[in-house]
Amino acid sequence: MDIDIKETIASAISGKAPGLSSLEDVTMAAATLTMAQTCALCILRFLQIPAGPVYLTRSLDAISEALGVELQHPNSNGLSPCPVCLGTLDMALVDKVVGSFKEQEYDASSAAVTVELPKSVYVRHHSMQVHLKSAHPSLNAATPTDLKDVIKYMVCQTLVSEHSIASDADSDMRIEISFAHEESASEHQFLFDRENSSVKTKTFRKRGVHYTTGDSKAAVLSELGACSDKDFISCFACPPPAIAQPATIGSLVLKRAPIFIGGRYLKLERNISQTPFFVGERRVTELSVADVVGEPIKALVRCDSYNLVGSGREDADVRMLGDGRPFYLECTNPRTTIIKPGQIRAIEDQLRSTKSPVQVRRLQMIRPEDTSIIREGEEHKTKHYCALVWFSSPLSQDKLAEINAIGKQGVLLQQKTPIRVLHRRAPLTRERRLLALELEPIEGKFYKLRLESEAGTYIKEFVHGDLGRTVPSLADMAGVTADIIELDVENVSLDFPPALVDGDC
Ligand SMILES: [Zn+2]
Numbered sequence: 450m451d452i453d454i455k456e457t458i459a460s461a462i463s464g465k466a467p468g469l470s471s472l473e474d475v476t477m478a479a480a481t482l483t484m485a486q487t488c489a490l491c492i493l494r495f496l497q498i499p500a501g502p503v504y505l506t507r508s509l510d511a512i513s514e515a516l517g518v519e520l521q522h523p524n525s526n527g528l529s530p531c532p533v534c535l536g537t538l539d540m541a542l543v544d545k546v547v548g549s550f551k552e553q554e555y556d557a558s559s560a561a562v563t564v565e566l567p568k569s570v571y572v573r574h575h576s577m578q579v580h581l582k583s584a585h586p587s588l589n590a591a592t593p594t595d596l597k598d599v600i601k602y603m604v605c606q607t608l609v610s611e612h613s614i615a616s617d618a619d620s621d622m623r624i625e626i627s628f629a630h631e632e633s634a635s636e637h638q639f640l641f642d643r644e645n646s647s648v649k650t651k652t653f654r655k656r657g658v659h660y661t662t663g664d665s666k667a668a669v670l671s672e673l674g675a676c677s678d679k680d681f682i683s684c685f686a687c688p689p690p691a692i693a694q695p696a697t698i699g700s701l702v703l704k705r706a707p708i709f710i711g712g713r714y715l716k717l718e719r720n721i722s723q724t725p726f727f728v729g730e731r732r733v734t735e736l737s738v739a740d741v742v743g744e745p746i747k748a749l750v751r752c753d754s755y756n757l758v759g760s761g762r763e764d765a766d767v768r769m770l771g772d773g774r775p776f777y778l779e780c781t782n783p784r785t786t787i788i789k790p791g792q793i794r795a796i797e798d799q800l801r802s803t804k805s806p807v808q809v810r811r812l813q814m815i816r817p818e819d820t821s822i823i824r825e826g827e828e829h830k831t832k833h834y835c836a837l838v839w840f841s842s843p844l845s846q847d848k849l850a851e852i853n854a855i856g857k858q859g860v861l862l863q864q865k866t867p868i869r870v871l872h873r874r875a876p877l878t879r880e881r882r883l884l885a886l887e888l889e890p891i892e893g894k895f896y897k898l899r900l901e902s903e904a905g906t907y908i909k910e911f912v913h914g915d916l917g918r919t920v921p922s923l924a925d926m927a928g929v930t931a932d933i934i935e936l937d938v939e940n941v942s943l944d945f946p947p948a949l950v951d952g953d954c
Contacts, residue, residue: 454515457503458496466497468588472517479516481584485688487577488531489513489520490538494594495581500602507540524695532688533577534596535570535630536695543603546626549701551612554751555784557622557705559615562604564597564626567696568669569633572640573689575673580687582678600626621706629699632692637664639684640672648672705782709820710746710793711946712812713773714738714759719935721806722765724757734765741807743778745796751784760823760830760943761904768937771833773810775945777820788814815946826943831884833940834908836898838923841930843894852926856886856900865918867910881906888923895934898923909933 462469469475475496482492489509506512513520523531523538530536550560574596582589604624605616614622641650641664648671650663673681681687722734739757747755760775793812800808844852860883866876884901891897902908907919912933914922924931 454503454506454511457498457501458515461496461498467590467592468585469496469591470587474585474587476517478581478585478588479518481581482577483518483520485577485580486521486529486531486691487533487688488523488536488538490523490599491531491533491577491596492516492520494596494599495577495591497591497594499594500599502606504538504599504603505540505606529691530695532691533570533573535567535573535628535633535692537566537570537596537600537628538603539695540603542698543600543607545698546604546624546701547607547611550608550614550624550703553703553784555622555703555705556787557614557620559617559620560605560608560622560624561618561620562601562608562616562624562626564600564604564628566597566628566666567630567633568664568666569630569636570596570628571666571669571673572637572685573633575681576685576687576689579678579681583687623702623704625700625702625704626698627700627702628696630692630694630696632694636685637669640669640676643672643676643680643684645675646672647675703782705784705786707752707779707781707817708750708783708786709777709779709815709817710750710812711775711777711815711819711823712742712797713775713810713941713945714742714769715771715773715808715810716763716767716769716806717808718806719766719768723759723762726765736806738776738807739778741800741805742776742796742809745799746778746780746793749788749792749796750780750786752780753782755780758820758823760826760941760945761832763938764909764936766936770835770937771940773808774938774941775823775826775943777815777823777946779820811946813946819945819947822943822945822947826945830904830941830943831901832904832906832938832942833901834899835937835939836900836908836912836933837891837935838888838896838898838912839932839934840894840896840924840927843890844888844896844927844929848927849888849890852886852888852923855926856883856888859884860886860921862906862911863920864907864910865915867907867915867918879905883911899939908936 458475462472462475478496479492482495489512490504493503509520509522523534524536608614640646641648648663648668650661652659652661716738720734721736721738723737724739725737726733743755743757756779758777758779763769790813797809797812862881862883863878864881865878866874882903883906886900889897910919912923912931914924
């Protein structure tokens, strides 16, 4: 990197940096800071040099020479790290963050970087300011360059220059860096313990660990602002005391906004649940639609996890035929989001060619806002069913004609929450409409029932009556006992996923 450090410093002097009117001022201030073990980059900050290329200088010689003092590395090889930034300006940490990001191979073109510092940094920063002001009263009005801004700059610039990742606060890719420094973790506490502190913190113990609440960064800054220099000096050393160990990256969170893949699924066999179905530890169904569809998509987009949301759901023993049931898959923290339509179609083809009992149609990337079609469609869609029904005795021709005549006009049902789902649903009575119903004899006591219903109708209960909890029921209409042997969903009338957008084909 080719930066003229002398020029950067000269422009800071000729600019509006308060209290620095000559190179002599700069050198004197730098010498005071160096005496207190302050690192070269923190010195640049206290000289009010804004976040810029100079902070990325890996060799300190040029800065030392420009300032006329012998300078220290932020981490000083672990001997005595900078007592102001606690070593957070160490380029090795920036490299670590950028390296971890690179390792995950996100296909992001931009990222939003956030930095959280140990609270002691604000106290130590204040301490150094008080010290500097007393040594150089002309620097009284100086506001040092923000530490967070510098760290962010260093990370963002490295991402741009090494990986062409632009910095964008609105990016769907987030890099959250949180620094930790155990040694100074409770240093800010004295601010709240002062008699005239307006902040009350609470300390409590949970599972053997001590927690404090109320000591937010904002509270620390507000207390520092309210504390006079005299009070501060009586409670905290100025310049800030040396530390033994530098700060570390306490947590680094790499997080990408989820992507959504929509489609329609078919279930060609029975005993497949929509999502993995457990009773206690035991898995009830071997297969789930979510697993069959989710695993190949997970491998494609390299997400942490996925969640399947269907437009309603059928029971595990009910097949889903026809055009399939609309669904979408929410993929959390995907590494790959640039996907060619052909790659998604290959998943459809793969399931078809291996004769998987779960098939998908119209699989495609959808926009986040398209997921609302599934959620809102829940109330409006209608469904077509086909069932194999058994009656305790065959129906007369007249009875059959009577039921089919009623079926053509539709039937209004009063359904109490079925006994089989009472353990997970509130006991309510719901009104549901059967839009059409048709009964066709097959053989003996067996009949084929076709019907169209509003979303949320319990079909099995309509057939057998659920001990009088669904009124009327097919059993009531037939005047004999009825039961349902097999049930298939033949159509879910909801137009989803939406037509493909421009460019996808
Ligand atoms: Zn420093």
